[in-house]
Amino acid sequence: MTKNEETVKNDMFGFGDKNVAFAKYFIGTSYLNGLVSPDDNIDINVSNVNIEPGCRNDWHIHHDGFQILLVTAGEGWYQEEGKSARKLHPGDVVAIHEGVKHWHGATKDSWFSHIAITKGTSEWLEKVDDSYYEQLAD
Template identity: 45%
Template structure:
C-alpha cells in the first residue's frame, strides 16, 4: 500500500521540457507499479509534445476545452466531462484550445516515450 498525502509542489512546464506554452503538473500519484496519475493545467494554446504510452493513457477532462491529436489525423475537440482512452503505443499530443484553458487528469500506464515538439500546423 502507498499513501500520497496532499499534493506535491506543482512543476511548471519549463522544467519538464515536454510542453509548448505554459502548463502546470500536479502529481497525484508518482510512478507506482508503472502507473502515474497527474492533473495538468494548460494555459490557452499550450500542448504536450508528441508522445506515446507503453500501456495506454486515460485522460479525464475536468475543466475548459482542448484538443487531442493522433499522428496522421486532424486534432479533435475535448471538453469538461469527456474521458479519452489512448491505446498503447499511439503517438499523440493534447492540450488547451487556443482560446481556452484545459485541466485534465492523466492516468499514464507504463513508460511514456516523449518525442519532438508539435509543429505549428499539426
C-alpha cells in the same frame, strides 16, 4: 482573466506547480499536481495537468502501458497520428492505447485541465509546430 482560467485554477484536484520536469516536452506552460504518491508503491501515475492557452505537449507514444485523459475543465485538443484533431470539453474521456502516436493540449484561447492516468514510459517525439497548431479551428 482568460477563458476558463478561474475554473481551471480552482479545480477540485489542485492546480499544482509549474511542470518543470517535463517543460522541454511542451510549447507553453503547464502545471502538474501529482495525485498518487510514489510512496503508494503502484506503477500508475495519476496527475492533474493544467495547461495555459496555446500550450500543448509534443507528439509522443506510450510504451508498455497506456494513458487515459479525463477532461475536468476548459477546452483542449487531442490528436492521434493520421486522424483529425478532436476538441475536448469537460466530461470527455480519451483512452490512448500503447504505441499510438498522439499529442494533447489547450485551445488557443482557453485554459485546459485533465486528469492523466498513465502506465508505462513515454517516448517524446517532434513538436506540434505553431503553423499547424494555428490552423486548428476553435
